[in-house]
Amino acid sequence: MQEERKRILDMVENGTITAQEALVLLEALGKQTAPVAQPVNQEQKQEYTSTDQADPHSHHKQQSSDFIEDLKRDFTVVGERFMQFLQGTVDKIKEFDFEMPFGEPVIFQEKLVAGQGQYQDISIDIANGKVEIFPTEESDTHADVTVKSYKNTSEEEAKNRFHSDFLFKTDGNKLRLYSDMKTTSVQVALYVPKQAYNDISARLFNGDFRAKHIEANSFKVKTTNGKVKLEELKFGRADIETVNGSVQVQQVIGDSIEVETINGRIYVDGKLKEVEGSSVSGHVILTTKDKEARKIEGTAVAGTVELYVRKDVSLKGEATSQLGKIDVQLADVTQLNQSEQLLNKKVRFTKIVESESETLKVYGNAKTGTVLVRYTVDDE
Template structure:
């Protein structure tokens, strides 16, 4: 049963099975009677083998039920978007043109972006102006003049009160935006994309939230109070950042976070989770994955209170100066609990790594900070 379960989960990680298909196979597997040979009895005589497997499979089924619901929401949203497409004009070679939209003397502290189809990049402008370089690919209009007229009537780029707002609900038009804004500390940056990547570099804000259904997310050299990233299908890469807290969630994709961060939470259903904090004031680093590995990297000169768990993978906690309070290698329930208390350290950094089928690795940062 253990081998069959691992095969199912490997197929999920490799994209061979969907979450719903995995859930159905696990239900069938859980209903089968377990054949216990003398060798199996000897290996697992200390633990109730059948019950342990049943509990594990029930837990996986609950996980994949949630994942299946998330994918169904994604598919329903996709179908609704497709229903709104105008298929009277056949898809062919697009009409491509570029526009530069400038907002003169714009004053704002919030940025809100909502793009149905297209890529968004945000950078600080060199001359403290606000403008957007837009590349438009229209699959609906036959001439460039028609495409420009349609784009200008539907694309919104304006200021409302204290907010810069960009909006495009064009379904058969790809809108690729490179936005330049004055270099300053913003209150909130909010981005929603249905289909497209997001890149941000050298920005500062109290709150940064990005949500995309299908697309990669890349943050570089950002400073924020609270960061929030959510994607259904796409990898997340966050590097050289500084912030109070960041939470990253993806259904299918790799998560990589590295920066001076006090709290990090990363969760992926199918993908590796790699989290690194270099902040000596860090309070929490938590990584979880169902079908994927978890790697956590923490500063050396801080107090620690941590835990690593995995049902089917390896636990690799290479922290030579910690005390192992508890270590369990039971079937489908591997666990390591550790602690380290330094003088003049008030609250320890809480470290938690959990993987259902993959391995959990915990190390000090290479800088030894």
């Protein structure tokens, strides 16, 4: 038993399983070794028939129970340390408010013009602030900036610092928007010529990002503490990542998109050939309305996964969950396999549409929540 304990602890340490999963597994094992005190339903009988028999050897049963309790204590320590670290980090980010420690800010507005320089790439890097991008029919690129500056002795000093440290200019084939000012918050409305761009990338530490009616070959957005909202975009590939913040992508057209969050809800809806969404703590809702879609994949540790696909395409799918439910309501698919083993519920399904050569691969996994798969209501 000591060897088994070490092996399981090593699995947690190596990242093979999480502390939360280990605790759940131990709880289930504890149920297996305990005598059946109450009636169980038919589904539970199927899962536990071979193991839920009362053990006549009380001494061995007590040893097993003690062993399970010891392991649970070990995992509780490991799990609490990890969760405290994760929660502490998220809380610090959430509470990262620049207004509290520095008193009243100096507030002013600036309108900056980058000129008529031709560029294909946009690079944004903001330490503290919000950025919104809008297309314009004008040839000039300009930005309306609301500035909140802290720890200043005068408005003149605040403006001098802003003009000295805020970068907004075209550099070769790239438009650069940059601010590493920790005690100055900048809310930027960026207006760029309406055209197809090559690459748009944005990194924000504390603040939201939003883009609307923009076309680019590549979108890359990363926020540490902030929401991401993309509407009516057209792209080749989009990569979105947040540590603490929701991601909302609506009415987009693209080849592929990948969204990752640690703490936040993910919502993606569009005409997309490949969609991937993953959240540690958050609801994941993914929809593709593209008839030529190749893949839709959603995963969540603590949250529900919802996947919506067209009804008129070929499908090959798998839905799995360790502790939650699997709800696949696609009336015309063929169920290949459905099993509900301990900590391993799985449903596999296929559907062949003769006129469609491309098969959409569907994969959903929720460790503690529900996996739901449905057809979209409107495929147009």
